Amino acid sequence: MAEEDEIVLSFNDSIIRKSDMQLLDGPYWLNDRLIEFCFEYFEKEQFNHSADKLCLIGPDVTQFIKLAPAEEIAPFLEPLNLPEKQFIFLAVNDNQSSDKAGGTHWSLLVYIRNIQEFRHYDSQKGSNTEEARNLAYKLQPYVHAPMGRMKFLEQDSPQQQNGYDCGVFVIATTEHLCKELCEGYNISLMDMVNSSSVSKKRQQLKELIHHTAREYGS
Template sequence: MENESNDVVLNFHDSLLYKADVSLLDDQKWLNDKLLGFCFEYFEREKFNHSADKLSLINPDVAQCIKLLPNDQLGEFLEPLNLPSKQYVFLPVNDNSQSEQTGGSHWSLLVYIRSRQEFRHYDSSKHTNQEEAKRLAYKLQPYVLAPMGRMKFLEMDGPQQNNSYDCGVFVIATAEHLCKELCEGYSIPLNDIVTPKTVTETRRKIKDLIYETAKEYSGS
């Protein structure tokens, strides 16, 4: 009999999730690129689709390629994303330097704000991914048409994790909050909303969202 963990739970546009992926949302497990990719895709296509013209949430696999591909190969790769037209670009950052895979041991969030001409880095384990995020920002700079002389990179005072495994959930929760703030005028401070306590609840909400979306997209 086929291993249950290989059973497909959700097929949503470019996201394919198996039981083994969804089980990572149980307590004290590190989230993989597939879970972050689904949440980013869901935010862009569904939850914040009213702002699709100004918002881009980039898949972890694509972010990894941006970080590691030679500059002369990036233009053609990034063209379909239409980044020069976007006001806000979100990218998950990881500390893995291998081009064949996504992962490493830590996730953080990089956000480009066009009106401020700045990249903001939200790291739930302060400064752990700072160099990786800077490298990604400077690789992306020509493709978002950020003016090099005035472009800023800011390490933000964002929510902090108190364990070794919740970084991916912090990225998802922070990205969702910032989308609400930037696209819907939500004004409650990030650090009041995203905390170690609410992140535990976010795990359950993501799991519920996956099963609800699966039901909706299967037509059952």
């Protein structure tokens, strides 16, 4: 790897390089490595008090679940103890290739056990509906959701005003819902996540990555 694309942060299974950080300057689409880091940070640090009931599945595993044959999925999901989790988050990408990165849009799929419901949050409403619905069907037996008529709902979600902020909306929406579901936060998603807060979130993520790198000696 060229020196100019040096590693900025190594955190559990996440590696963030200088080129990834540059995507946060905008106006750029976020890649899977940045979303993977945020999901890991939320689960292992910010919301680790709820680790027994919370599972955030990053983009790579989500993409595998979406595209792999059903019989190959179980070995990847069993270690996650999904039947024990109350809230399961997945970053959904519209990429249909199993062997290379890509895609043009991110959205968020959440399973909430106590109401036995999959909820889809899409900042470009309707763009990832089929991808998210198909993913929910594949996940249904592994989360022990009731068989038969699956509850899949498109949620009212904050909407992006450009073609590149979908990944930041996924991160901001995930953080907000974790606060709501795990900490009783009672300010609505629509009031807290918007184009202005998402623009600020890019700088906040840069600061979080640098702070985590200092804390973990990366």
